[in-house]
Amino acid sequence: MTTEMNPLSLKSLSELPAAAKQILSFAGDKKIFCFYGELGAGKTTLIKEICKQLGVKDAGSSPTFSLVNEYKTAAPTLKEGKGNSSLGREQTAPFRAGGDTIYHFDLYRLKSESEIYDIGYEDYLFSGNYCFIEWPEKIERLLPEDYVRVQIEVKNDERIISLS
Ligand SMILES: Nc1ncnc2c1ncn2[C@@H]1O[C@H](COP(=O)(O)OP(=O)(O)OP(=O)(O)O)[C@@H](O)[C@H]1O
Ligand SMILES: [Mg+2]
Numbered sequence: 438m439t440t441e442m443n444p445l446s447l448k449s450l451s452e453l454p455a456a457a458k459q460i461l462s463f464a465g466d467k468k469i470f471c472f473y474g475e476l477g478a479g480k481t482t483l484i485k486e487i488c489k490q491l492g493v494k495d496a497g498s499s500p501t502f503s504l505v506n507e508y509k510t511a512a513p514t515l516k517e518g519k520g521n522s523s524l525g526r527e528q529t530a531p532f533r534a535g536g537d538t539i540y541h542f543d544l545y546r547l548k549s550e551s552e553i554y555d556i557g558y559e560d561y562l563f564s565g566n567y568c569f570i571e572w573p574e575k576i577e578r579l580l581p582e583d584y585v586r587v588q589i590e591v592k593n594d595e596r597i598i599s600l601s
Contacts, residue, residue: 447596450482456598457486463600464585469562471573471580474589479596481543483589484569488539491567496541504544504556510537537566544572550579 442463445456460483464470470487472480485496492510512535540561547553553576562568562581573580588599 442600445598445600447598448594453483453486454490457483457490460487460585460587460598460600461490467583467585468566469568469570469581469584470587471570471584472587472589473573475591478589478591480571480589483587483598484541484571487569488541491537491539492535493539504542504547504553505558505561506541506543508539508541510539511535538564539567539569540564542568542570544570544575547572547575550576553579 442459445459447453447456460470472484474480488496488508492512493508494511496508497506542558542561544553558576558579570576586599586601588601590597590599
């Protein structure tokens with residue numbers, strides 16, 4: 438089910454975890470996500486939350502100096518995993534084994550396509566690991582055919598997130 442979905446509307450940061458969950462379930466098996474939205478729309482914030490949902494304990498500071506940041510997921514802790522409530526099981530499945538690598542690209546400062554070739558972006562993109570890309574416009578021509586498109590719009594105090 439990755440064709441389209443009604444936009445998500447967020448009134449505050451507290452709604453971010455639920456949105457991240459919905460985005461991950463919308464994506465299904467897809468691992469490459471492109472985040473569109475103006476400066477300050479909330480791309481990094483959303484990516485960090487998605488990483489957290491995937492089990493990253495510390496996504497660190499934003500990738501200001503490098504084009505790509507690498508995060509590792511931790512195995513779920515005993516506390517998170519235990520208990521027999523359906524909620525407990527839901528939290529650990531299906532993407533919480535731990536030890537996975539996640540790549541976060543911030544291409545805002547990318548000057549030319551050659552720069553992205555230089556870092557070997559294809560190795561990241563086709564690694565089979567999750568790849569989250571901010572400012573994908575910069576490499577529009579080089580994007581794979583199939584990815585999850587996440588568009589964030591700021592309207593008044595709301596964030597509207599469209600997925601396709
Ligand atoms: N859903 C949200 N609700 C309220 N505030 C938010 C939300 N998402 C992000 N913000 C706030 O907006 C600001 C900018 O967020 P963020 O850095 O994630 O934007 P960005 O799209 O990554 O910007 P850039 O294009 O500069 O990388 C931050 O102060 C953040 O706390
Ligand atoms: Mg950002």
